[in-house]
Amino acid sequence: MSSTTTVGQETQAAILEAEHWSAHNYKPLPVVLSKGEGCFVWDVDGNRYLDMLSAYSALNQGHRHPAILEALHEQAGRITLTSRAFHNDRMGPFLHALCEATGFEKALPMNTGAEAVETALKAARKWGYTVKGVPDGRAEIIACENNFHGRTTTIVGFSTEAQYRHGFGPFTPGFKIIPYGDSAALEDAITENTVGFLVEPIQGEGGVIVPPEGYLARCAEICAEHDVLLINDEIQTGLGRTGQLFCGDWDGTRGDILIVGKALGGGVYPVSGILADAEVMDVFTPGDHGSTFGGNPLGAAVGSASLRVILDERLSDRARELGDWFMERLRAIDSPHVEEIRGRGLMVGVVIRETSATARPFCEALMERGILAKETHHQVIRFAPPLVVTHEILEEALESIEPVVRGEGVELP
Numbered sequence: 115m116s117s118t119t120t121v122g123q124e125t126q127a128a129i130l131e132a133e134h135w136s137a138h139n140y141k142p143l144p145v146v147l148s149k150g151e152g153c154f155v156w157d158v159d160g161n162r163y164l165d166m167l168s169a170y171s172a173l174n175q176g177h178r179h180p181a182i183l184e185a186l187h188e189q190a191g192r193i194t195l196t197s198r199a200f201h202n203d204r205m206g207p208f209l210h211a212l213c214e215a216t217g218f219e220k221a222l223p224m225n226t227g228a229e230a231v232e233t234a235l236k237a238a239r240k241w242g243y244t245v246k247g248v249p250d251g252r253a254e255i256i257a258c259e260n261n262f263h264g265r266t267t268t269i270v271g272f273s274t275e276a277q278y279r280h281g282f283g284p285f286t287p288g289f290k291i292i293p294y295g296d297s298a299a300l301e302d303a304i305t306e307n308t309v310g311f312l313v314e315p316i317q318g319e320g321g322v323i324v325p326p327e328g329y330l331a332r333c334a335e336i337c338a339e340h341d342v343l344l345i346n347d348e349i350q351t352g353l354g355r356t357g358q359l360f361c362g363d364w365d366g367t368r369g370d371i372l373i374v375g376k377a378l379g380g381g382v383y384p385v386s387g388i389l390a391d392a393e394v395m396d397v398f399t400p401g402d403h404g405s406t407f408g409g410n411p412l413g414a415a416v417g418s419a420s421l422r423v424i425l426d427e428r429l430s431d432r433a434r435e436l437g438d439w440f441m442e443r444l445r446a447i448d449s450p451h452v453e454e455i456r457g458r459g460l461m462v463g464v465v466i467r468e469t470s471a472t473a474r475p476f477c478e479a480l481m482e483r484g485i486l487a488k489e490t491h492h493q494v495i496r497f498a499p500p501l502v503v504t505h506e507i508l509e510e511a512l513e514s515i516e517p518v519v520r521g522e523g524v525e526l527p
């Protein structure tokens with residue numbers, strides 16, 4: 115990992131082809147990956163990298179986990195898609211296991227995170243009208259400043275990031291924004307028409323923002339007092355990432371609607387969903403909501419295996435133990451460029467001082483040393499390796515991370 119990588123012709127050619135034929139809605143680091151295993155990936159020129167992004171926590175189990183691949187292959191040899199017009203023999207056992215692991219009574223399977231968030235918003239609104247008694251068309255949902263919940267037109271409509279919204283309106287009404295981490299603001303914003311409070315227990319895309327201690331617990335109390343659903347988006351923080359099965363567990367709450375995605379597909383297939391008790395989930399009747407692919411047998415088999423790996427390999431414990439130690443090591447680096455190290459478990463942000471540079475040149479320097487990390491929110495280097503990472507692998511990575519964080523080999527302006 116400490117050896118310097120070399121960019122060859124294959125990389126250049128692959129980037130040129132992709133840039134030519136694709137929409138330019140991303141600005142990836144200039145590396146072209148063609149193989150992955152466990153915590154490592156290889157580029158088309160044969161360089162090896164430690165993956166410290168894990169596809170934004172969709173690869174908590176590592177690349178190509180054998181048990182997940184076995185489930186994928188086995189299921190692919192039998193049946194892959196039925197649609198929900200028919201039953202399949204995989205969805206039931208998958209949702210049963212998911213409910214048992216999370217403690218909810220019911221689950222509704224989807225594919226991507228944004229679809230699951232949309233599903234939660236629809237569930238909350240319909241619950242508001244049919245159970246809480248909110249007058250038709252008046253339901254309000256509260257979300258937070260600096261949120262990230264996906265890219266649909268409804269979801270970007272309540273984003274506070276100008277770029278996510280600009281050019282995509284008009285937007286869905288019925289959302290209210292409050293500051294993140296401020297439970298008093300939640301209480302003030304609630305009206306008799308409020309049906310839900312949508313929140314990330316740690317804001318990932320917002321820059322690994324950890325709210326004040328006890329924030330989610332207090333929000334859960336406020337929501338319960340006012341008959342408002344706490345909608346906990348654990349798409350990025352869930353399934354072991356922060357050192358508990360769900361980040362809300364640090365505060366003793368999983369919310370009234372729990373949204374899961376990313377690692378539920380074990381990095382091989384998009385699997386997401388929402389969990390809730392019957393009082394909420396039973397608002398859906400046939401025809402209200404659906405998805406061609408949600409709950410398909412291949413996704414259900416992969417989802418079951420992905421969940422089993424998280425539990426059987428105690429990946430939450432590993433994230434907690436390694437995360438505490440890793441953050442301590444990062445905090446010990448004496449660097450004029452670092453403003454703060456923050457995070458929980460193996461969801462770690464190194465905040466670069468604005469007076470130094472953005473986090474981007476640091477990520478580029480890390481890449482040259484065989485570490486793949488991606489900046490988030492301009493100033494933050496995010497370190498979120500697969501949870502199957504070991505002490506030894508991280509120790510070796512620190513040999514590259516420490517000099518880069520001190521500024522060695524970083525192109526500063």
Ligand code: PXG
Nearest residue numbers: 170226227228262263264314318347349350
């Ligand atoms: N909620 C949270 C907390 C997320 O981090 C989503 C919802 C949406 O998930 P889908 O599967 O629809 O992307 C996320 C996604 C990107 C990108 O490329 C997305 C995320 C993180 C970084 C980049 O759009 N998180």
